[in-house]
Amino acid sequence: MDGLILAAGFGSRLRDLFASKPLAEVNGVTLLEIAVRQLASAGAGKDGGRIVVVTGYQADAVEAAVADLRARMELEIITTRVDDWEKPNGHSVLAGAKLLRANYLLVMCDHILSSAILRGLAGAGHSQHGVTLAIDRQTVSPLIDPDDATWVQTRGACLIERIGKGLEAYDAVDCGAFLATPALAEAIVEAIDQGKPGSLSDGMQMLADRGAAATHDIGDAWWMDVDDPKAHRMAQDLLDERFSLLGNDAAWGHRLEAGVNA
Structure with a gap:
């Protein structure tokens, strides 16, 4: 299984705490390392698979951190830089997808996810x-920032009708985790060719319009987006001093499963 981590952005809302969002720490562990270990807990980067990290802002520092992770972990982790990190995140998907050979798990570097979410996605396509x-039907939670969330309106049992920020009608929230095929990058390119900015949601909507964007309901599984100081404080509290990366991947998955929905 391959994995893709988007880690190119500026992270303006965490800027007062950390110079680089991927290198922001939750109880001493960077969001970058959390993202890598989450993917590994679902099988990414093993048995011939690879994990690609797309860098941009402060790329040198993030790439040095990836090199350290690669040296410490028995995983194939590589980096690539997006041409312009100020462009929408779909451009990062395009940069990373070029290095992936088939379907892949895609995550945002600032999302902490129960390992059950990624394992479920890996088998859901x-x-x-x-x-x-991956969608959460629980749209009201202290862990969800309604002003920043990407909302989803579903159709039928498992299809996306609409996706984006600021939707007036929705019944789920985007958890920031995807099982992608090469069709996702193709849809982003098509959206750009049609004059859209090239966000990941632009590509998702192109596929949704064709009935080709599915959902995986996470049920009661735990996740959160660590995007601002308030969310960072909650992450520190929810993943307290017991949060450690000293164990193996199985232990890591167990620790994530121990997170409690607030």
């Missing part, structure tokens, strides 16, 4: 879908 998105 269907050949007729270009992408499968």
Whole structure:
């Protein structure tokens, strides 16, 4: 299984605490390392798979951190830089997808996810879908920032009707984790060719319009977006001093499962 981590952005809302969002620490562990270990807990980077980290802002520092992780972990982790990190995140997907050979798990560097979410996604894809998105039906939670969330309106049992920030009608929230096929990058390119900015959501909507964007309901599994100081404080509290990366991947997955929905 391959994995892709988007870690190119500026991270303006965490800027007062950390110079680089991927290198922001939750109880001494960087968001970058959390993202890598989350993917590894679902099988990414092993048995011939690789994990690609897309860098941009402060790329040198993030790439040095990736080199350290690669030296400490038995995983194939490589980096690539997006041409312009100020462009929407779909451009980062395009940069990373070029280095991936088939379907892949895609995560945002600032999202902490129960390992059950990624394991579920890894087995949830269907050949007729270009992408499968992890969604949470619990749209009201202290862990969700309604002003920043990407909302989802679903259709039928498992399809996306609409996706984006600021949707007026929605019944789920985007958890920031995807099982992507090559069709996702193709849809982002098509969206750009049609004059859209090239966000990941632009590509997702292109696929949704064709009935090719599926959902994976996470149920009661735990996740959060560490995007601002308030969310960072909550992450520190929820993943307290017991949060450690000294164990193996199985132990890591267990620690994430121990997170409690607030």
